[in-house]
Amino acid sequence: MDKNGRPNRQQSYRIIEEYRDGHLPLTAALARLAGEDAQTHRPGDQDRITREHLQASLQEFDQLIGLKSVKTVVAEVLAYLYMQDRRQSLHLRNEPLVLHMVFMGNPGTGKTTVARLLARMFHECGVLDKGHLVEVERADLVGEYIGHTAQKTRDVIKRALGGVLFIDEAYSLARGGSKDFGRESIDALVKAMEDYRNQFIAIIAGYQREMNWFLATNPGLPSRFPIHLEFPDYDLPSLLEISRRTAAERQYRFSAGAEMQLRVQLQRARSDNSGQPFGNARLVRNLVERAVRRHAVRLFEVSHLSREEAMTLLPEDFAEGDTQVCTGVS
Numbered sequence: 001m002d003k004n005g006r007p008n009r010q011q012s013y014r015i016i017e018e019y020r021d022g023h024l025p026l027t028a029a030l031a032r033l034a035g036e037d038a039q040t041h042r043p044g045d046q047d048r049i050t051r052e053h054l055q056a057s058l059q060e061f062d063q064l065i066g067l068k069s070v071k072t073v074v075a076e077v078l079a080y081l082y083m084q085d086r087r088q089s090l091h092l093r094n095e096p097l098v099l100h101m102v103f104m105g106n107p108g109t110g111k112t113t114v115a116r117l118l119a120r121m122f123h124e125c126g127v128l129d130k131g132h133l134v135e136v137e138r139a140d141l142v143g144e145y146i147g148h149t150a151q152k153t154r155d156v157i158k159r160a161l162g163g164v165l166f167i168d169e170a171y172s173l174a175r176g177g178s179k180d181f182g183r184e185s186i187d188a189l190v191k192a193m194e195d196y197r198n199q200f201i202a203i204i205a206g207y208q209r210e211m212n213w214f215l216a217t218n219p220g221l222p223s224r225f226p227i228h229l230e231f232p233d234y235d236l237p238s239l240l241e242i243s244r245r246t247a248a249e250r251q252y253r254f255s256a257g258a259e260m261q262l263r264v265q266l267q268r269a270r271s272d273n274s275g276q277p278f279g280n281a282r283l284v285r286n287l288v289e290r291a292v293r294r295h296a297v298r299l300f301e302v303s304h305l306s307r308e309e310a311m312t313l314l315p316e317d318f319a320e321g322d323t324q325v326c327t328g329v330s
Contacts, residue, residue, distance in 0.1 A: 105231025108280030130162035170204035171214035
């Protein structure tokens with residue numbers, strides 16, 4: 001430890017390795033890197049509120065189901081920011097890290113949720129002034145006549161200053177060909193990332209294959225988005241855990257038969273070869289919400305309703321056909 005109670009280089013590497021190996025939560029890892037313990041804060045500490053907010057954000061990030069590779073990259077970024085701060089205190093060169101990102105994955109894999117958490121975390125780290133998220137798509141950026149698109153894009157970027165600009169299905173900006181106004185939006189975005197360097201973070205998101213194609217359409221894009229995060233489809237245990245949490249948030253729970261019925265439907269959806277993308281957590285939420293509505297209809301005429309009945313979802317609440325209805329939600 002140094003004189004400020006912070007770990008030395010070897011100890012810092014060990015802490016990061018413990019996190020990567022799954023032996024240490026992200027919250028605890030960042031606290032140790034900072035040479036602090038969550039219990040050591042005392043009323044009156046000047047930075048108490050900022051640190052508490054950061055701890056809360058990290059804990060929320062840790063609680064996300066799955067996303068191991070995403071969490072690893074986030075830990076690396078935060079460790080780098082921390083190290084640059086320490087280097088500055090030692091009068092060493094401090095190189096700002098370019099934090100613009102590409103999120104690649106199917107719907108419902110947590111891309112928007114992670115973007116929102118990152119905005120908050122980077123604000124608490126002092127990287128972003130506001131830490132808000134501005135979520136847009138093609139219609140918010142592309143205008144209807146020459147010159148309109150650039151202005152719309154600049155207006156959106158100005159709203160995002162101090163926070164994160166999240167562009168969903170970003171590849172749609174390049175799908176109209178060389179004469180499409182979407183190209184004008186891309187050019188305006190690239191220019192703004194230079195003009196407002198370090199004043200906002202741009203995250204472009206979408207399906208992996210389409211995003212790789214999109215990055216190849218403009219020579220200025222790949223170098224401006226150095227951080228690529230892949231959001232894989234959830235496995236079956238993760239989907240079931242998401243379904244339990246979704247139900248519990250509404251004060252419902254599954255009977256054993258209901259969970260088995262849900263398991264069968266999710267297995268069928270994951271192996272579906274219809275060509276539609278798997279809905280992941282979004283599909284799970286749709287299935288649970290449909291079951292809650294059918295539960296309400298099933299018990300509508302029950303005069304003496306017990307607490308157990310009001311909370312428990314049964315197999316008949318997960319009727320066949322729900323998966324086909326919900327899978328196509330994008």
